[in-house]
Amino acid sequence: MGVTDEDPHFSLSVGNEHDYWRPAAQGERIDVEEGDLRFYRPNANRVTLFPSDGGIYADDDKLYIHIFAHETANYSVHTKVTFQRKSEALREWATSTYDMIAEAYSNVLLGYQQEVETLKQKNEAEKGLAFEFGNPPSVNERIIRTELKKHCLAFIRNEHAGLLSTAHTTGGSVYPPLFHIEDAKADGAMVRFFEHAFEWDQIQYVFYPYFWARPGGWADRFRARNMDPELEEFLKAGYARVVVPVRVGFEAAVSYFMQKGDVWNDEGEPTIDHPLYKPIVDEIKERTGGNLGEVPVGAPWETRLPTTAVLVRKGHTLPEWERVSPTEWNWKPKV
Incomplete structure (x- = not known):
């Protein structure tokens, strides 16, 4: 709609589609009974979104709408956008999306299974090395x-x-x-x-x-x-x-x-x-x-006891002890 004293011109673009309008039919002009001012109103929608021969939505996240008016004192433009989906495109999108999700899930599941198997093997190896000796x-x-x-x-x-x-x-x-x-x-x-x-x-x-x-x-x-x-x-x-x-x-x-x-x-x-x-x-x-x-009775004797110690270095011997005095039961490391 617009108010002007002469013939107005409007250019409207929505996405990749554009249209041009100027009042032609007599019914689109209404006198406001004050000077030469006229009120103009188009009788039909000027732009149809997503026509059958293609879409107007370009490779962008926004739908741009531009308006240019000439010989117009003031105007207003109302837009109504209705989106329609194509069943084939939806099917393709759903299939590709499912394939992507399934592939990502398979990768995550495979990584999880590999990690679980690694931990199992590690635990089994640790069980084989672990040995509880208990108290002395x-x-x-x-x-x-x-x-x-x-x-x-x-x-x-x-x-x-x-x-x-x-x-x-x-x-x-x-x-x-x-x-x-x-x-x-x-x-x-x-x-x-x-x-x-x-x-x-x-x-x-x-x-x-x-x-x-x-x-x-x-x-x-x-x-x-x-x-x-x-x-x-x-x-x-x-x-x-x-x-x-x-x-x-x-x-x-x-x-x-x-x-x-x-x-x-x-x-x-x-x-x-x-x-x-x-x-x-x-x-x-x-x-x-x-x-x-x-009071000792008889000659002393040696007793060998098992040990839980592990000999780390090959060729080395365990420490030996010797008696300090034949009359005392005290021992010291043997040099």
Whole structure:
């Protein structure tokens, strides 16, 4: 639409298509009854998008619309764009798009499968190299002796461990948990007696097969495996025979307990000058393998023990040790 005093001229381009218009028919002109001004209105659409002989949409992301007017005071142009798709072109686009997506998916899937296979092979290789040695035999032996000691005490006391009478408070925000002093003294006297009255480091034991245990645990005991054969035998055992030696000097005190059920001959803990008193230094020596005045019997002998160490350099030997003195059980690296 436009308002002018003479014949207007309009040029309109949409994409690659263009059209030219000027009022020709009488019906396209309307007097506004003021001077020579006229109102012009085209009777039909001037441009059709996507004509049958081709499209007007060039290789661009935008659809450009240009307007040029001559001999026109003011005007307005309204555009309405309708897009129509061709079924064949859509089919081609869908097929090509699917092929691209399928190819990309196949590439990603192939890469994923190759990575999974690589990780599997790496894990299998690491499993072949990994070997769990477990605890050293000395540690396993302490575990075995501690468990046997616990059950031997249950037979001797006729009471399982963990049933001492010392009471503890729950504690709070101001005071920590506290134990009952008199109960702790009484329990401590009992603990000290059983720790001193027997030579726990000298106990002897023999394990019996798994079928002496309850049948419900036979399968687990039979399948028990460990690098340490002694620990494996302990885990599989259904019963065990244990001999616990009484410490020299405690024979009467142990007999008194077995008859009366009271420790320390019912005389209280021994003082430092009592024959049953055992210095803490002697306890530490027993635990660390210190010299306790043992008397060697016969000539010494060598014992070879297996090692979990790996000899890395070919041709090198393992370190050797030599005795410091023939009368002492102390060793030093051999030069």
